[in-house]
Each structure stands twice: as structure tokens, then as C-alpha cells.
Amino acid sequence: MSTPFDPAAVVAAFIDAVAPYDPHPEAAPVAMVGVRTAMGEGVFPVSDHVIRAMCKALAAYRDPADRGTCVECGGRHLDENLHCQECGRLHGILGEVIAQHARRVAAEEAT
Ligand SMILES: [Zn+2]
Incomplete structure (x- = not known):
């Protein structure tokens, strides 16, 4: 990932990559994920499927x-x-x- 980058755009790209596989796309969002940096900002209502995917991705991360x-x-x-x-x-x-x-x-x- 090159520097500088826009974290809000990265979150949006993650959601775009995961959301098509949501087994219940009609369900209401269960969480709001917000990111605000000098590069940009975004607030994303996300489904159970997407927030679980984000949590798995974060849990799997190793510095x-x-x-x-x-x-x-x-x-x-x-x-x-x-x-x-x-x-x-x-x-x-x-x-x-x-x-x-x-x-x-x-x-x-x-x-
Ligand atoms: Zn030691």
C-alpha cells in the first residue's frame, strides 16, 4: 500500500469486496463504521456479514x-x-x- 493513502477509500473497497457475498443482503445494517483522516472520511452502514468479515480481518492481522x-x-x-x-x-x-x-x-x- 503506497503512502499517502485514503483509509476511508480502503474501507469502502473492503465493503465492496465482501458485500456481494452477504447471504442476507436485504437485512438492515447492524453497525456504522466511520473513518476520518486528513485524506478523507466516510461513514458506512454495514451488515452483520460485512462487520464480521472486518472483525476477522482485524483479528488475523499481525504486524x-x-x-x-x-x-x-x-x-x-x-x-x-x-x-x-x-x-x-x-x-x-x-x-x-x-x-x-x-x-x-x-x-x-x-x-
Ligand atoms: Zn528478552
């Missing part, structure tokens, strides 16, 4: 920067190498090998 949660500190900011930005823990297969090695070294030092 591209969301790479999971750190098992060490619970931080939400892992970089593209699965390296925790908060505590430095490395995740993934390499991270697990390094963590095991660190535990072995710590155990040997403790004895």
Missing part, C-alpha cells in the same frame, strides 16, 4: 515487526535475527544452541 515474545523477559521486540532488543536473548535454533552452551558453561563454573 510485520511482530516476531513473537521473548521467552526470557517477555519483551515484544525481537529483531529480524530473533534477537531480543530488551534483554539480548537470541531465539530460534541458533539462539537455543547458544542458550544451552551458556547453561553448560554456567553449570561447569558452579562446580
